[in-house]
Amino acid sequence: MSGSSPELPIVVLDALMPTAQRLVVNRRGSMVWEVESDRGHYAVKVGHPIEATADWPAQPWTALAPAREGAVLHRLGRDDFAYGEWERGTWNFQPWHEGPDLYRLWEPCRRNDRPFEPHADVALRCVEALAELHAKGWAHGDVQPAHFIIGPERTHLIDLALARGGRIPAGYDFPFRGCLVHYEAPEIARSVLATGGAEPTQEADIYALGASLLISATGRRAVEYPDDAPRPVQREAVAKGRRRPVKVPGELGELIEAMLSHAPEDRPTLHEVKKALS
Numbered sequence: 001m002s003g004s005s006p007e008l009p010i011v012v013l014d015a016l017m018p019t020a021q022r023l024v025v026n027r028r029g030s031m032v033w034e035v036e037s038d039r040g041h042y043a044v045k046v047g048h049p050i051e052a053t054a055d056w057p058a059q060p061w062t063a064l065a066p067a068r069e070g071a072v073l074h075r076l077g078r079d080d081f082a083y084g085e086w087e088r089g090t091w092n093f094q095p096w097h098e099g100p101d102l103y104r105l106w107e108p109c110r111r112n113d114r115p116f117e118p119h120a121d122v123a124l125r126c127v128e129a130l131a132e133l134h135a136k137g138w139a140h141g142d143v144q145p146a147h148f149i150i151g152p153e154r155t156h157l158i159d160l161a162l163a164r165g166g167r168i169p170a171g172y173d174f175p176f177r178g179c180l181v182h183y184e185a186p187e188i189a190r191s192v193l194a195t196g197g198a199e200p201t202q203e204a205d206i207y208a209l210g211a212s213l214l215i216s217a218t219g220r221r222a223v224e225y226p227d228d229a230p231r232p233v234q235r236e237a238v239a240k241g242r243r244r245p246v247k248v249p250g251e252l253g254e255l256i257e258a259m260l261s262h263a264p265e266d267r268p269t270l271h272e273v274k275k276a277l278s
Contacts, residue, residue: 006031009086012044016093029062034096040080041096043158045069048088061174063089065161068172070094075166076136090172097156102126103145106216118217120252124277125155130209131270133157134202138165141200142179143208145216164200176200181234182221183208186262189238203264206273210259217248222260251276 006026008018016037024043025032029050035042045066050059067090070083083092099105108116126148133140140147141162149156162176176199178184178192185207191198211222224244225237241262246253255276261267268276 042093043096044093046091066090066092069161072160097149099151101146102148103216110219129155129157139200144183145212183211189235210256
């Protein structure tokens with residue numbers, strides 16, 4: 001694989017024999033392809049370690065993330081997927097889900113000229129997707145707008161590499177050190193600041209869902225901090241609860257406000273959110 005022209009690992013090419021492929025994501029430590037083959041339509045994820053730079057420490061866990069997600073999918077009883085190793089890390093493939101993510105779908109809500117009101121039925125579908133995972137005893141750990149794919153028939157919750165709820169092979173496991181801070185619950189932020197790690201919980205997922213709905217509907221983060229603030233400064237703001245007002249109209253706004261409660265025990269359950277949205 002060359003630096004300027006990433007290629008799928010040979011083991012994946014042999015397994016899928018693509019008839020078409022498109023590189024969708026190429027970021028630090030992670031690549032995602034959309035692949036079509038006679039076998040089906042797949043998302044292929046390939047991980048490799050992040051080397052240290054002047055601005056970032058080394059991150060070896062990114063090499064393990066695709067295989068860890070594959071192990072989670074196995075524990076959840078999913079089918080039509082596979083995972084394994086390649087020379088620089090691990091990979092997985094799983095069914096491709098058509099549709100926009102939550103943030104892209106609600107782009108009209110964020111227009112300055114004629115904003116649309118966010119649809120409660122879309123929020124309900126996101127709640128149902130997360131509730132399905134929680135009902136199996138798992139916490140997602142990385143809930144964010146990009147991980148809700150709003151399909152024509154159902155909403156899919158994707159990117160399960162950080163999920164916790166069952167045994168993962170030791171060779172593919174790694175500690176949870178927080179997620180994207182915009183969606184991190186205060187208790188997670190405090191734990192990461194204090195110890196360098198945390199334990200994902202379903203209550204933290206509910207906070208992250210509220211933050212995801214808020215930023216998708218308004219373009220504004222739940223917590224106020226400078227855009228260029230270092231990660232620890234962002235987490236300090238989250239841990240201290242420097243919340244912005246929730247400016248989403250109607251009952252959805254009230255639900256988001258409750259989901260973003262500082263204390264986990266004050267947040268509504270997904271059952272309560274579903275009942276209100278229904």
